[in-house]
Structure formats: structure tokens, C-alpha cells
Amino acid sequence: MAADDLPHPHASLQAQATAVQNIKSMIPVTLDPKASNFTKWRDFLAIAVTQYALTDHLVPPIPPVDAEWLRLDSMFLPWLYGSIASDIADMVMAAGTTSFAVLTAITDLFRDNQQARVGYLGQKLSNITLEDKSITDFCLEQKSIADALADVNAPVTDNAMVWNTIKGLHDHYKDARNLAPLLTTCPSFLKFRNMLLLQELTEAEIVI
Template sequence: MDHMDDNPLFGLSMSSAPSSPSSPTSSVTSETPAPTAAAPPVAVLQTVNIKSHVPVVLELANPNYDEWCCFFDAFLGKFNLGSHISSPPTAEQCHDPAWSVVDQCIISWLYNSIGKDVRDIVRTPKATVFRIWQVIHDQFRDNELHRAVHLEAEFRNLVQGDMDIVQYTGRLKQLADDLRDVGQPVGETSQVLNMLRGLSSKYRDAIPAITAKQPPHTFFPARSYLLLEEH
């Protein structure tokens, strides 16, 4: 067991653990505060592959901010580093070399999980994680209404044309998901009606069958019906 005594992943010397559960020093009373989880050592953080924790890349052209943010926020929570984005650093932290190294690790993760178009906006010399995080948040939240206008226009005007049912419905669903991500969700009934509106004329006989169903079809059952018609 000697090789585990100073394992940095545990952050605890195994030799310092209580020798017996019955030892008086190991008893826990209701007044004993819960132990605070510590962040892993810097040597461990420097080996983290951000791609394995945040599998999406944040881009201006792809409205995936909410998805990316969920992954990155959860990732920081797993390493107990959420304080770096939740509050501005104190003067003491800014002058603490150990804290600064951790902050730079997070900045490196940020830069490796965002596209070049976003990096060009947020890249600032000597910036802290908190500052970069705020710039990213403001950039995507401030542009939400502008992006929603364009997404809504494309969603409402999309027609099937030469696309097959899989391509057509896939694009509609992607647009609906993008609208949801910018705070403008589209209801199931509206998605179905919009899908039927843009259908090729060769599917006109399928429209009454879908609209007559009670309760109304949701998006994926209506899509399945159209796939059967196509085949």
C-alpha cells in the first residue's frame, strides 16, 4: 500500500488516516461540519483532456451555448473549481501563484473548447477565468434576440423541395432545437403544422390523416407516418 500513500488523486496521506473506526478521534457528531472537497493538485489538472469532458465546441455560427455551458459548468463542478467562474477573484487570490496556475489551467480549457471566432472575441492578455466567462456569457446572451429572428424566419419558411423526409424533418428539428436554445421554444403542435406546411405536394394526401388524429400527432409520430408514406 506504500505506493498509495501520496497519491495526488486522493490528496491525502494514507498514513494519516485514523487507525481504528472505534478511535475517539474518528467519531462524528451532529455538530461536526461536513468536510469541504478540495480541488485536485495542479499536477493532475495540467493533464486533463478537456475534449473528454466537454465534447462540444462553442461557435458563433452554431447556437449551442446552453449545451456547451452545461458541459463546462458540470466539468468545473467535478473538480470543485466553480468558484473561478461564479465570483471575481480577490486581491489575495490574484497574488497567489498557486491560484493563478489553476486559473490559467481553466483558461486553457476554455480556449480549447471554443471556436476561433469566439476566441477572437474573448482572448485578452492577463484576463482571469471570471472575466473571460462573463465576456462569453454576454456575447451569446446579447445576441440571442438577433439570432432568434433569423432562426424563426428560416424555420417558418423552410420547404421540403428536393429533400427527402429524413433530411427535411431533420433540418426542422435542428431549427426548433436552436430556437429553444436562444429562449424561443416552439411547441409540438406548431412543429407539426410547420412541417406539414412545407411538405412537397406529393404528400398532400397524408396531411388530412395527420391533422385528423386526436389527440394531435407530436413531431416524431408525424415524421414516422410520413416516412411510411415515402416508402
């Protein structure tokens, strides 16, 4: 059998991809500039294309592009359009385009004015304080801004999130605030959040 006659090594997976009817089952978030969810959306997209062996559609196409590649790319485009807000789709849709070109346009939209956005969001994150918020709301607010920073290619390290949390606590949580830096291994952001939640819950039960 000639090499050209051999089936594509991922033909079975790609055939399954053509049967996907609802992209929301694979990409459960809708990309929206108001939601600061570009990184989350991009991660779900990467999982989907890896699952169905379509990663070559997220890089510049290597000519010559054959009819089968074009067919799969035309199948993948609705995945992109179906997982983004309509105003973003209006900006990036174009006749005769490729999935890579659309993804590049989407990325450019979210990375535009990157330096200014990094500065603004970094200052906003640094200024967050607990005040009268619950621990859950306090940590969610930080995580939301950290996600927005990741969207503009300026991810916040887990250790930096812990220190930012410590800085924003008031004296009511001074025990946890003073303990965390003394631990042999600094707790992760999620673990430190749980430490604070435990104190908040314990004190609430005492009051009751």
C-alpha cells in the same frame, strides 16, 4: 480539528479535474458561430463543471477569493479556450481574467443583436418546406435553425416544431399531416419525424 483545517468537501473531484488532459473528451463540440451550437456547447460545459464540482466558477466570484479558488479557475480557463473556435478565443482572451468573465464575454457575443436575429431566424424557420428534400434533411434543417434560435435565448417548443413540420409538408404526406393533430397526445418532433421516415422508407421499398 478547526473548520479551516477540514478538507474541501469536493477536494477529491476537483483533484480529478486537474488531471483532465483533453477537454474534448468532455466537451466534444467546438463552439463556432457558423455551427449554431452555442446551446449544445453550453450544455456540455455545464455537465463537465457539475461532474467536477466547479459550478462556482460559472458565477461571479464571491470575495475574498482564496489561492485555491484562483488555482482551480486558472485550470478551468483552458477548458473554455480549448473548446471554442480560435476567432472567438481571440475576442475574449484577456490577462488576469476569470472563467466567469470569459463565459460572460462569449455569451454576449452569441446574444448580440438578439432581437434582430430572433426575427430573422423565426421567419427562416417558418418558411422551410419539404419540396424535394428527404425527410431527414427536412427535419435536420428545422432542428439546425431551432438550435440557432435557442442560442439567442428564443427556444422553439417541441409542439411548435411539430406544427412547423406539418405546415411544410406537401400533399404526398397528407395522411400523416392530417393524422397528427387528431391524436389524443400530439407526437413529439422526433416521433413525428419517425412517422414520416417510416412512410418514406415504405414507399421506397415498394418502388424497388
